[in-house]
Amino acid sequence: MHNLVSSGTAAVTIALASAGIGAGDEVIIPTFTFVASFEAVLMLGAIPILVDIDDTLTLDPEAVKKAITPKTKAIMPVHMCGSMANLDALQSICKTHNLILIEDSSQATGATYKGKPLGSIGDLGCLSLDYVKIITCGEGGAVLTNNESYYKNADHFSDHGHDHVGNDRGAETHPFLGYNFRISELHAAVGLAQLRRLDEFVSIQKKNYTIIREALSTIPEVTFRTVPEGGEESYSFLSFFLPDLEIARKVSEAFRENGIDACFHYYDNNWHYIREWQHLKDLKTLYPLSAEIEEGLQYLKTKQFPQSDHYIGRNISCLIKLSWTEDEVKERARKMVRCINEELS
Ligand SMILES: *Cc1c(COP(=O)(O)O)cnc(C)c1O
Numbered sequence: 001m002h003n004l005v006s007s008g009t010a011a012v013t014i015a016l017a018s019a020g021i022g023a024g025d026e027v028i029i030p031t032f033t034f035v036a037s038f039e040a041v042l043m044l045g046a047i048p049i050l051v052d053i054d055d056t057l058t059l060d061p062e063a064v065k066k067a068i069t070p071k072t073k074a075i076m077p078v079h080m081c082g083s084m085a086n087l088d089a090l091q092s093i094c095k096t097h098n099l100i101l102i103e104d105s106s107q108a109t110g111a112t113y114k115g116k117p118l119g120s121i122g123d124l125g126c127l128s129l130d131y132v133k134i135i136t137c138g139e140g141g142a143v144l145t146n147n148e149s150y151y152k153n154a155d156h157f158s159d160h161g162h163d164h165v166g167n168d169r170g171a172e173t174h175p176f177l178g179y180n181f182r183i184s185e186l187h188a189a190v191g192l193a194q195l196r197r198l199d200e201f202v203s204i205q206k207k208n209y210t211i212i213r214e215a216l217s218t219i220p221e222v223t224f225r226t227v228p229e230g231g232e233e234s235y236s237f238l239s240f241f242l243p244d245l246e247i248a249r250k251v252s253e254a255f256r257e258n259g260i261d262a263c264f265h266y267y268d269n270n271w272h273y274i275r276e277w278q279h280l281k282d283l284k285t286l287y288p289l290s291a292e293i294e295e296g297l298q299y300l301k302t303k304q305f306p307q308s309d310h311y312i313g314r315n316i317s318c319l320i321k322l323s324w325t326e327d328e329v330k331e332r333a334r335k336m337v338r339c340i341n342e343e344l345s
Helices: 008-018 036-043 061-067 087-097 148-157 185-195 198-216 245-257 291-296 306-312 326-344
Strands: 002-005 026-030 047-051 072-075 100-104 124-128 141-145 237-241 315-319
Touching (some): 002 008, 002 148, 008 036, 008 100, 008 124, 008 141, 008 148, 026 036, 036 047, 047 061, 047 291, 061 087, 072 087, 087 100, 198 237, 198 326, 245 326
Parallel strands (some): 026 047, 026 072, 072 100
Antiparallel strands (some): 002 141, 124 141, 237 315
């Protein structure tokens, strides 16, 4: 079951609310994600607990275990850059500790785990259809769930709490408070047309990804992100590791100088990685925050994430585009190999 909504950020907010997560509850999220993850948690008065990633570039199950407290209500892996968290491991932690698993699959539409689409495996899943995502409708998102009551909650909550019973909208009642996170029919229509092309997009991405990956595989110092067993990427990014932070910085610079665009070294990036989220660490808001949040986020003033730094510092993730010709991809791959080899020698 799914609810189409106004954005991916709305989808995450609705998923959390539908599962009853709110004031003072702790939600485990990764240090490498998009700012939307903590925005959604904070909006409900809950506390984002940032936890280390591993070589999957997503939540490290061992670090998750250590972060669980009596206040923890949910674990929210974010399937960054077209691949996924170890969902079996996270699901088993959720079972043991009676926690809710919410997948943010905004960046991995089209990827699968053990034959199932990402976003359909946890208690709830979230997709984004914004203008940079794998399929897009301009702005939009979706909440996925197999749980009838979460589905109903999401349906009502995203439309002012209206119960959607009968044919007279004006006569609908409100079992609980909600907001307006509706998608428009115009946007939804574009989304449906894009959805029909998802398999085609993934197969083009796979072809382009494979050409570049095979070229980079000739360099012994380059290793690739781990995809959990049973997982298949959406091939929307190729993510690889270099030997250390310095080399990664130099390669990233060399890529830029040589016109290899759309490659990200997230270590110094303020959209996606904890190091540069100063506004979160300083709790800069337009309005007063609840005492629970102020207190609950104190840990961010001092906490270091050396394990996350170890992976993100050495990682470069390159977008795989649909519009490239085969010649362009091959030329790009050749240039990337040359840049990396020059920085390694
Ligand atoms: C894009 C994105 C979102 C939010 O999506 P919007 O539709 O832009 O609100 C949430 N999480 C992740 C990981 C994203 O990449």
